[in-house]
Amino acid sequence: MSNPVYGKKASASRNGEKLSVAAWLLKIGIVFLMIWAPFQAGLFNGLILQFEKPIYWSVIIGSFLLLIWLAAYYKNIKLDDQRSWTAAFVLLVPITYLLSLLSAASHYFAMNMVLIQCLYAILFIIGLYLLQNKQGNRFVEITTITAAYIIVMFGLLNWLGQGRTVSALVGWFSSTVYNGVYNQAVWIDANGPRLASVFQYPNTYAAFLMAFFFVAVFAITRSRKWYEQAIHGFMLVPMALSILLTLSRGGLVFLPVVFIVLLLFLKPAKQVLWILYCLIAGIGTLLIAKPVTELGQQFHQGLIHDPAKGWGYVLAASVIVAALAWLIQRFLAPKLEQRLSGLSVRKLSNLWLPIGSIVAVVIIAAVFLGTNAKHLLPGNIGERLENINFQQHSVLERLTFYKDALKVMKDYPVIGAGGGAWAALYEKYQNNPYLSRQAHSFIMQYLVEVGILGFAVFMAFILFIFYKYIKGYIRSSEEQRESHFIYFILVFSLFIHSxxxxxxxxxxxxIIVFLGLAGMAAAMDNEPVKRLALKPSAARGLYSAVAVIASLVLIFTSIRYIQANDEVTRGRELMGTSSDFQEIQAPLDRALQKRAHQPDAVLNMSVLLKAGYEQTQNETFYTASYDLLTNALKKEPFNKNIYNQLIALHQLKGEDEQAYAIYRDNADKYAWDMNWYDQLIYQSYELGYQALGQANIAEKEQYFKTGLNAYQHVVEGVEHLKTLPPGQFQGGEFYITPQMTLSAGKMQFMMNEPEQAAAVLKNGLTGDLHDSTMQEIAVWYLAALQKTGASDQAVYDQLIQINPSEQETITQLAKLQF
Structure with a gap:
């Protein structure tokens, strides 16, 4: 059977038919997204208010593009083969996110992810139809590669000190430019400066670079025009250099893995060319890596600024590699094709070079990791390579994330905990107090968000496309294979690193991945689906209804969310500049009308209402704030900021029992929040002491039991942290504070358990007794010892020397009976 794209009977619409005006509008829309989107911090996932608006605008653009697609391809719409049904199947991906709203840990995060997944589905559908057209496919390829090259050069310009210049060029449309500089284009951490370009995260940038490095190599071998070969060859060194500058160990580890897998899809002549280009680019990069790295480091450390020298190295190496690429394609490539043509038809002939590459990679790794060859690289790059092992912090921490994600899955197995669930839930399930709102694994995060059902749907979708694409690739000619191979490179590279x-x-x-999947689906081995086939009129009617309704809903929802976002921002600004209550309240009210329970709007409005109550003692303000917070918690049951605001509201009115109840009932959600447990233990003591003063022994016991259980949780947590592998950091602070010790010791003392009280208080005597809290711990400790008939003369002498009046206090406490 012939394949509609790969096969011999390719239709005119897929090979030479001119695109309609609507199709051209689609192309323009995709160009805009591919150029505009990356400079919005790569459109990070909407977990933070500042990243929301560009995402909603992207959804609006995508929704309008879907309507344009409907006009452009209405006559081509059908549901009678595997490719057309794949376009329908992709709708199940956002539907699984919509379904997960039923158990969402955060309705706010989950709705954002529903919109994002709808955008992906839209772009897949548009891409599937557009990329079947030869002209449309070529246009999208050029746009995607051009955008990538712009991002690469933008990153290097920031590295070599021209950050303000290039930021000025993108600042008029980018929300990520602050004070004239693109935020965190160069990351600074314990390893020193790390290149991140538009993504603000070096590891993701490394994955992006890896994918487009191989795209560039492929483009050189496929191009027939000398200037195209030269352009792609020119970009090899900047991309390889940028990978090194990210200091991403994951990027360096996955790079050879992806390279070897991609070689399996090439015939021997192309394999030789790929290896040759990678070697040339690698050598050219190593020759300039040290000086360029050091120049960038010196600039970001405020030492010297000499960008011309750095660009001299980069441009010289790039021009030489570009010239070599053209020469190889002009003179060597045809001879390789001719001499290895016989080998290409032999069975398994394409396995030899990949196997040899595995051996070569192992040897190169051993040389760089085990010899002085690593000194050829800049110091921090060599050190990062040297530290690659399974006992390093980043590996151990990721393994911990994955184990914790499995705990979440156990509680939300079928439909998951909704989009953004990891950010909302991780504090409840974490093994140690790390700070990561990302699970650092696409698979684990996806399972947490949509459960086994959603993951099964997504994997079925992905694996079907991969299977059909590879099947069609094997059956097709060389020219047909090359038409959509760029999409396979992008999807595979990015998925592997993810x-x-x-x-x-x-x-x-x-966006890149789903457009890539669309490109693969546009070229996949296609077969009719007779049992599910619909009449063209029925298919068009169904598609039209879904497209129009979905687009309108997405546009309307996104506009309201943008308006809410703007109103929250306006309210925040007014809180810093205005003293007029109603003026500040107005935009926050509008925000909540546009998007009920939006966390930032809720928190800011609550702060405003709380201030109103403080100033006027008007119960209306208190009630409004209380109702706002408690209603928001129904949608955001894991939002710690809302809980803290509610606690502050209770404490303002002296409602200590209600504040205590919030600490107690939600302690399991923040198992490693030291401040939360500090307050819980302290509140338990205070309320228990009040109950004791009222002779309510039962309540005293209840409060004290809660406080002591919380204290024991902290003790066990501190001991657990000692069991972490040597290479793993514990994350945030977590220890027994003096206040915890004092409160726990007092509770044990007042429960007539002086021995246990003395043991607790003794462990807390770690500081100078000139400190008032330490003095109080010492007093209660000595009193507990006196009750048991024991003493600690050293502590007693030190305390009495500092504060002699404590002698009588100790004696009086020791005589008390509870």
Whole structure:
């Protein structure tokens, strides 16, 4: 059977038919997204207010493009073969996210992810139809590669000190330019400066670079025009250099893996060319890596600024590699094709070079990791390579994330905990107090968000496309294979790296992946589906109804969310500049009308109402704030900021029992929040002491039991952290504070357990007794010892020397009976 794209009977619409005006509008829309989106911090996943608006605008643009697609391809719409049904099947991806709203840990995050997944589905459908057309396919390829090259050069310009210049060029449309500089285009951490370009995260940038490096190599071998070969060859060194500058160990580890897998899809002549180009680019990069790295480091450390020298190295190496690429394609490539043509038809002939490449990669890795060859690289790059092992912090931490994600899945197995669930839930399930709102694995994060059902749907969709594409690739001619291979490179490269990082949390990466999947589906081995086939009129009617209704709903929803976002921002600004209550309240009210329970709007409005109550003692303000917070918690049951605001509201009115109840009932959600447990233990003591003063022994016991259980939780947590592998950091602070010790010791003392009280208080005597809290711990400790008939003369002498009046206090406490 012939394949509509790969086969011999390719239709005119897929090979030479001119695109309609509507199709051209689609192309323009895709160009805009591919150029505009990455400079909005890669369109990060909407977990933070500042990243929301560009995402909603992307959804609006995508929705309008869907309507344009309907006009452009209305006559081509059908539901009678595997390709057309794949376009329908993709709708199940956002539907699984919509279904997960039923158990969403955060309705706010989950709705954002529903919109994002709808955008992906829209772009897949548009791409599937557009990329079947030869002209449309070529246009999208050029646009995608051009955007990537712009991002690469933007990153290097920031590295070599021209950040303000290039930021001025994108600042008029980018929300990520602050004070004239693109935020975190160069990341600074314990390893020193790391290149991140538009993504603000070096590891994702490394994955992006890896994918487009291989796209560039492929483009050189496919191009027939000398200037195209030269352009792609020119970009090899900047991309390889940028990979090194990210200091991403994951990027360096996955690079050879992806390279070897891609070689399996090439005939021997092309394999030789790929290896040759990678070697040339690698050598050219190594020759300039050290000086360029050091120049960038010196600039970002405020030492010297000499961008011309750095660009001299980069341009010289790039021009030489570009010239070599043209020469190889002009003179060597034809001879390789001729001499290895016989080998190409032999069975398994394309396995030899990949196998040899595996051996070569192992040898190169051993040389760089085990010899002084690593000194050829800049110091921090060599050190990062040297530290690649399974006991390093980043690996151990990721393994911990994955284990914790499985705990979440256990509680939300079928439909998941909704989009953004990891950010909302991780504090409840974490093994140690790390701070990561991302699970650092696309698979694990996807399972957490939509459960087994959603993951099964997504994997069925992905695996079907891969299977059909590879099947069609094997059966097709060389020219037909090359028409859509770029999409396979992009999807495979980005997915592989996403196994151990959160690249797919960047919507721009998601756009590339779903357009890539559309490109693969446009070229896949296609077969009729007779049992599910619909009449063209029925298919068009169904598609039209879904497209129009979905587009209108998405446009309306996104506009309201943008308006809510703007109103929250306006309200925040007024809170810093205005003292007029109603003026500040107005935009926050409008925000909540546009998007009920929007967390930032809720928190800011609550702060305003709380201030109104403080100033006027008007119960209306208190009630409004209380109702706002409690209603928001029904949709955001894991939002710690809302809980803290509600606690502050209770404490303002002296409602200590209600504040205590919030600490107690939600302690399991924040198992490693030291401040939360500090307050819970302290509140338990205070309320228990009040109950004791009222002779309510039962309540005293209840409060004290809660407080002591919380204290024991902290003790066990501190001991657990000691069991972490040596290479793994514990994350945030978590220890027994003096206040915890004092409160726990007092509770044990007042429960007539002086021995236990003395043991607790003794462990807390770690500081100078000139500190008032330490003095109080010492007093209660000595009193507990006196009750048991024991003493600690050293502590006693030190305390009495500092404060002699405490002698009588100790004696009086020791005589008390509870």
């Amino acid at each position: 196994l151990m990082d959160f690249n797919m949390s960047y919507i721009y990466i998601g």
